[in-house]
Amino acid sequence: MATARAKRSELAQRELRGKQAAQLASALQALYEGRNKLIKEMRALRFMEREVYVPPAYAASTIQIRTPLMNDLVQRLAGALSVNVPQVKVPPRPKGDQALAQRNSTLLEKWTQTWLQEMEHQENDRIFYRFLDYLCRDGHGVLKLTHKNEAWAELGEVADDVTAEDAKAFSEDRKLQKTGLSLPFSLKVVDPLTFYPRYTDGGLAEVLEITKRPKIYVAREFGVSGWSEDTKPVFGRAIETESSSAMTGECEFWEHWTMDRVDYYINGTWVGGMEHGYDRIPYFHALGTQTSSRDPDKEGLSVGHQLRHIIPALDSLLSMKTNAAFLTSYPTFKRERPIGAPS
Numbered sequence: 599m600a601t602a603r604a605k606r607s608e609l610a611q612r613e614l615r616g617k618q619a620a621q622l623a624s625a626l627q628a629l630y631e632g633r634n635k636l637i638k639e640m641r642a643l644r645f646m647e648r649e650v651y652v653p654p655a656y657a658a659s660t661i662q663i664r665t666p667l668m669n670d671l672v673q674r675l676a677g678a679l680s681v682n683v684p685q686v687k688v689p690p691r692p693k694g695d696q697a698l699a700q701r702n703s704t705l706l707e708k709w710t711q712t713w714l715q716e717m718e719h720q721e722n723d724r725i726f727y728r729f730l731d732y733l734c735r736d737g738h739g740v741l742k743l744t745h746k747n748e749a750w751a752e753l754g755e756v757a758d759d760v761t762a763e764d765a766k767a768f769s770e771d772r773k774l775q776k777t778g779l780s781l782p783f784s785l786k787v788v789d790p791l792t793f794y795p796r797y798t799d800g801g802l803a804e805v806l807e808i809t810k811r812p813k814i815y816v817a818r819e820f821g822v823s824g825w826s827e828d829t830k831p832v833f834g835r836a837i838e839t840e841s842s843s844a845m846t847g848e849c850e851f852w853e854h855w856t857m858d859r860v861d862y863y864i865n866g867t868w869v870g871g872m873e874h875g876y877d878r879i880p881y882f883h884a885l886g887t888q889t890s891s892r893d894p895d896k897e898g899l900s901v902g903h904q905l906r907h908i909i910p911a912l913d914s915l916l917s918m919k920t921n922a923a924f925l926t927s928y929p930t931f932k933r934e935r936p937i938g939a940p941s
Contacts, residue, residue, distance in 0.1 A: 613868075615854075615871075616863065616866065616867070619852060619854045619863060620866060622796070622804070622854070623794070626794035627794065630794055630894050630895075632893070632894065633738075633790075633894040633895040634791055636895050636900075637736045637737070637900075638791075640668070640900045640902060640903070640906070641735065643906065644669050644672055645669065646666060646668075648664065648910060648913070650662040650664065650910075650913045650917045652917065659924060659925070660917060660924075661917065661920050661924070662913070662917050663917045663920055664913050665913055667909055668735075668905060668909060671902050671905075672735045672901065675901055676730040676731045676735075677727075679730050679734075680724075684726065685711075686706075686707050686710040686711050686714075687707065688703040688704075688706040688707050688710070713783075714785075721785060721786070723787070725741075725785055725786075725787055728787045729787050729884075732787065732789070732790055733884060733885075733886045734901045735900055735901075736790050736900060737886035737898040737900045738793070738883070738884070738885060739787075739790070740787070740788035740790055740881060740884075741785065741786070741787060741881070741882040742784075742785070742788050742880055742882075743783065743784070743786075743880050744783070744784045744786075744880050745876075746780075746784050747782065749779060749780050749782035749783075750776070750779060750782050752779075753772055753775055754772075756769070788881070789809075792807050792808050792809045793807060793883070794808060795883060802881065802883070803856075803879075804854075804856050805853075805855040805881050806854055806855075807855070808850065809851050810848045810851070812847075812848055812849075813825065813848065813849050816831075816849060817831075820862065820869040822864065822869070825845075825849075830864075830865055830866075831849075831864045831867055849865050850864070850865050851863070852866075855874075855879045855880070855881070856879070857877070858873055858875075858877075859871060859872070859873055860872060860874050884898075885897060886898050886899060886901060887901060
């Protein structure tokens with residue numbers, strides 16, 4: 599049983615990690631503000647959501663025209679790139695038995711190829727296409743690969759004192775059980791707007807993934823029983839569903855990944871964490887149109903970045919042309935004075 603001193607020490611560590619995570623979130627959100635603004639601009643162009651300016655006097659009669667150039671460009675490119683699944687190549691080890699090394703590398707290639715296809719089936723998502731869509735449209739693509747401990751939790755472990763024959767039978771039975779279970783991995787496509795990495799000279803050192811999630815989802819996952827008036831999660835006591843603390847709406851959810859730990863926060867409050875044991879951060883970040891710039895808003899650009907000013911101009915011109923046609927097409931010319939009469 600943990601002593602009172604150990605509990606106080608753990609509580610102090612949680613508070614320290616929470617303060618450090620809050621400071622990191624503030625700094626990274628400021629650092630990536632330009633990137634997020636540019637991504638949102640590209641998405642507005644892709645989904646034709648950008649408003650066309652119309653003078654108030656013409657607002658009632660003008661039809662806003664929005665061109666689908668950005669959407670067409672992203673769909674065509676992402677579709678063309680995802681026609682074939684990625685081909686995995688594993689070079690054989692240069693030392694030792696070359697025939698054995700080649701067989702092992704071939705097995706690894708086939709296993710990884712099959713694993714990627716099974717991940718799409720298991721996640722019920724077109725992972726590769728969605729990743730490429732983000733990459734082409736936003737200029738950033740992010741994947742997250744984690745281990746699902748609960749997937750094989752029902753598989754038992756062989757006892758230490760069993761005979762070799764029983765151990766072999768147990769191993770064969772365990773292998774058969776695995777075929778009926780899902781793979782103990784999760785491969786997710788992460789929205790680049792929620793991805794806040796911190797890089798050092800050694801590479802990716804820290805990641806904050808900041809998302810908005812329904813309160814009821816995180817409540818069930820982390821055992822939250824309600825919400826206090828300052829929106830902090832409450833544990834261990836019932837909350838009336840009709841009260842202002844009902845499980846409605848969204849909350850801000852943080853995943854803070856370092857090289858050895860992952861910690862979870864709801865509205866800034868620590869709700870869980872563990873030593874993950876991956877020896878690395880399980881995010882894979884790719885850039886779209888990569889440039890030599892190190893600025894977060896310029897190092898990876900959308901394929902439609904060069905059209906970001908042309909498309910709004912074209913929308914305005916087409917809207918004006920449509921309005922001009924409307925104003926000159928519907929009025930009917932009628933002569934009210936005889937020819938030659940003074941105007």
